[in-house]
Amino acid sequence: MKTNAARELDARGIRYELRDYVVDPRDLSAGAVAAKIGLPASQVFKTLVAQGDRTGVLLAVVPGDAELDLKALARLSANRHAALVPVKDVQPLTGYVRGGVTALALKKPFPVYADVSMQQFDRVAVSAGTRGLQIVLSPADYLEAVGATVGEIAARR
Numbered sequence: 001m002k003t004n005a006a007r008e009l010d011a012r013g014i015r016y017e018l019r020d021y022v023v024d025p026r027d028l029s030a031g032a033v034a035a036k037i038g039l040p041a042s043q044v045f046k047t048l049v050a051q052g053d054r055t056g057v058l059l060a061v062v063p064g065d066a067e068l069d070l071k072a073l074a075r076l077s078a079n080r081h082a083a084l085v086p087v088k089d090v091q092p093l094t095g096y097v098r099g100g101v102t103a104l105a106l107k108k109p110f111p112v113y114a115d116v117s118m119q120q121f122d123r124v125a126v127s128a129g130t131r132g133l134q135i136v137l138s139p140a141d142y143l144e145a146v147g148a149t150v151g152e153i154a155a156r157r
Contacts, residue, residue, distance in 0.1 A: 005104035005129040009137070012145055016137040019125065023132045028099035030064025037125060037134050041065035044125045044134070045118060047101045049090050052079030057093055059103050061114040061126070061146075066154035076113055076151040102127040103146040104135075112146045115154040119143075 001020075002010075009016050021036035034044040041064035048060045048068050058077055060068050074082040091097050095107035103112045104126070118124055118139045125134040126142060143150060 001130075001133065003105070003129040003133065005102045005127070005135060008105040009135070009141075009145065014137060014141045014145060016135050016141075018128060019134045019136055020132055021134070023099070028131070033134065034064050034125075037136075039125055039136075042117070043121050043123070045114070047103055047127060049085045049093060049101060050082045051085050052077050053081045054079045055111065057085065058082070058111045058113060059094075059101075059146075060153055061103060061112065061118070061148065062154040063115060063117055066115070066117075066156050069153055069155040072151070072153045072155075073113060076149060076153060077111065096127075096129055097131065099131045100127050100129055102129045102135075103148070105129060112148040113153055114143060114146075114148040114150050116150050116152050117154060119150065 019037040030044050030046040031041045034041040044064040045061050062068050070082045123136050124139050125136045128135045
């Protein structure tokens with residue numbers, strides 16, 4: 001199944017692999033997804049939708065075994081404060097449902113901030129824009145495709 005995110009990568013000539021998995025609506029965590037696609041949680045990146053007090057909506061991409069450090073995100077994005085947007089606002093803002101959010105092929109572009117830990121891997125997984133499907137690709141290709149700013153925004157659990 002091709003998603004808009006996969007089509008965007010195709011249009012850019014970026015190589016990737018799609019990995020599907022069975023969705024458990026009771027557990028949409030990145031850790032659960034990682035186990036289902038055969039990668040460590042540190043290599044599966046979740047995309048969170050946040051709002052900065054100065055810049056507005058932005059996306060934060062952090063490893064599945066970490067939490068988003070909102071203070072670090074605020075600093076990196078030139079905001080005084082940042083907060084996660086309510087779940088009910090995620091789909092209207094991004095076009096994606098919780099558990100399927102990706103920075104690829106957004107209906108409206110937002111700034112993307114990715115945790116620096118992404119660069120330590122040869123391949124990482126991100127949502128393909130729908131629950132049940134992940135895109136595995138090189139971090140450099142992903143970061144370039146989404147125009148991400150890289151910094152330390154993850155807090156290890």
